Amino acid sequence: MSLERLKAKIIKQLLDKKVLNIKAALETDIKKGEVQLFNERMLLIPSMGFANLHGATRKLFGPSAPAVIRAFGESCGRRVLEVWQNILKVPLDLKLFTDMAPVFCSAAGWCRVVKIDFNLSEGKGEILVKNSFEAEATMKIYGKRDVPQCYFLGDFIKAMINEISGKTCQIEETRCEARGDELCEFQIVLK
DSSP: OHHHHHHHHHHHHHHHTSSSOOOEEEEEEEETTTTETTTTEEEEOOHHHHHHHHHHHHHHHGGHHHHHHHHHHHHHHHHHHHHHHHHSSSSSOHHHHHHHHHHHHHHHSSEEEEEEEETTTEEEEEEEEESHHHHHHHHHHSSSSSOOOOHHHHHHHHEEEHHHHSSSSSEEEEOOOGGGGEEEEEEEEOO
């Protein structure tokens, strides 16, 4: 089976199981006051909530603030990966991740993945995204920033790559839309 056919089959399976059709998979119980997606309770908050999280942690923790948001992103990345694996019933590898991540990020409204590239023999990778919810929301509230702001998104990606590869991933956002760059760029090193 060709790689493109395998990719199409996986995406079809995700669509059939409503993984990529958030609208079809979303369940609302107004009497209970709950929203569920894949039997997980969800909180629907505006993206500005992340900008508020950035500001609140900055006030409380000063220069350590990004670590709080990164830790949150990392724990969410591990949990989403667990959900993916439970739905797909197949172990994920980096190739499958590179095929699924762009579709997931777009379907979830997080960003549009422009490029994912891994060179496993060199232990390096790069992910380029546009329209990052985190960068956009931060800029709307605080204006243009001096340093990259996609702490949650970066460590969400990092956690997934760590789990999938079985290696330690270091990730650095080198460009960010919140800084005025044309896109957000994450440089990855696997150790």
